[in-house]
Amino acid sequence: MGVSIVDVAAQANVSTATVSRALRGLPRVSESTRAKVLATAQSLGYVASPSASGLASGRTRTVGVLVPFLDRWYFGHVIEGMDQVLRDNGYNLLLFSLGGYRHGKMRRFTESMVRKQIDALVVLTLGLSAEELRQLHRTDIPLLSVGGPVEGCSGVYIDDGAAATAAVEHLIALGHRRIGYLRAGIQDEKNFEVPALRTIAFETALAKAGLELRPAWCMVGDFTVAEGQRAAARIFDAPGEQPTAIFSGSDEMALGLIFEAQRRGIRIPAQLSVVGIDDHEFSASAGLTTVGQKPLEHGKTAAGMLLAELGGTPHSLRETLMPFELMVRDTTAPPPR
Amino acid sequence: MGVSIVDVAAQANVSTATVSRALRGLPRVSESTRAKVLATAQSLGYVASPSASGLASGRTRTVGVLVPFLDRWYFGHVIEGMDQVLRDNGYNLLLFSLGGYRHGKMRRFTESMVRKQIDALVVLTLGLSAEELRQLHRTDIPLLSVGGPVEGCSGVYIDDGAAATAAVEHLIALGHRRIGYLRAGIQDEKNFEVPALRTIAFETALAKAGLELRPAWCMVGDFTVAEGQRAAARIFDAPGEQPTAIFSGSDEMALGLIFEAQRRGIRIPAQLSVVGIDDHEFSASAGLTTVGQKPLEHGKTAAGMLLAELGGTPHSLRETLMPFELMVRDTTAPPPR
């Protein structure tokens, strides 16, 4: 049933080695031979068996993507971007989803899941334990993080500190002095730095402006709308003075906050300003002021670096800071007098 | 560097054939031998090479998932569910993203992308052309659709007609007689039936209640928030009488509509009721009344059937209707008098 390389070779009156070279675009094949091989391969509908070439060459032309879960705006876009450039270059994308660290028990990611299956691994915005990192490094395939820094490997992401600073300074410039914070934290991943970076930036910006950081205005959520809503409720329910503005560590939480504010009749931005980070696909429609990033580009950039590295250009993997941009929309305004 | 099956065989004083059998749990291996093999494999950190076993057996233990794009709530959850059960059974998930048909030019999905790489293919909510279907069937690997029916292959999805009917009848039961419709359509995919099924159900339910279908209240969008918002704006801007309720073919569009209504000061549900389909993760927080479905379960179910089929139980792939449920929340109420 399957037409193999020998069929093509026979049909084209050349050796299998020549067919292999011709089809892979290697040098040392005359143009006429190459054309002939290409034509007969085409006419026979020949496609090389990935298993066979993988076994023979030791390369699988597949990159693995390790992701905590898929139902998150950022992840979907990064993967989409990676898949686009990977596939355009004849590479496959093998997905490893951990099924969520939110459930507390992160499925064990073992070196064996990866072994001999992929030529490179991308770790999506996710902290790995020291032990896991050690294992991964031991496989000695290129390793790259996307979405945040991971110690011991290069990464593609925005400067989270600077982005958070931009958000908070926008609020301060507007005249806000009572600023709250929805912190996007993830319990199980102590290692993962993005939340911490944003938090530090928030605190620094506040301190620089001589503003007070009130614990009652700072709540932690897990990046999701539902958690944003819950965290917002806790702030709104707190006795005493309310903040006039809230910075949310993710747009999804900011949206949850907005929903909760609406439910309570709190008017945004008249009574309360909100700024997020991400530019989630819902944000423009919701009119949410945010610091936007472009995960699709993160994915493309990461894939490009990986391809270069695998293509034989060493040291193609480098720390890469992607751009971000403050997008002022309708949820921020000067504080009420 | 790599420890291979011969190392294990040597170490355990058995043949490679026995190692292979023992490790794969095949019968005809004594328990003592199996234990010994398992132990030495473990101690050597042996993992079989997928390329080699794929080449030798003709099976890759990988299932492909063809998806139009990833940044959609439904897709992410389905994939997550599939990946969970697939991986628990030693299967891998290879992702093929078409990069979106919304851009008009769907990247050509050729049989060659699939060939010899996967043991089965899942097509996610996506219409394929007759030609593409023919090609896929020719590869003779099991084919399964998820999210909607695809002619010529079994599928896992909800009864879209019944779900839409439930939504509309809820509106009618509330007393609404002027009902609008945000149609979730996809231009490039004439073949894909889900939008049509929902539309027919909408029209039928209206007719059954003796209600008028006004073109000015029916707008088409592409499933996204942004489009929902645009479509809603078109309805709101239309001269003449406004609907008192709107049924949206997807929660994402319903949310867009809600954002637009808010922007214009239209009060929901006092002035306008809204009901969607999906139970998107944002819907509960937004208080959106909707007909919920559980894509994670769709994915698990699909993967289970595939595994059974690949495991040697023929005819495991069958048309499977998944449950849905009307979830009444805060966006529906009787029409204003």
Place this chain on the structure above:
DNA sequence: CTGTTAGCGCTTTCAG
């Protein structure tokens, strides 16, 4: 520029 020849690491008859 092209052909020969070994494998790559496993699975799978077929014997025993």
Place this chain on the structure above:
DNA sequence: CTGAAAGCGCTAACAG
């Protein structure tokens, strides 16, 4: 229950 041996389909030296 276990072993020997023949490939699976391709790539990668090495010749020529």
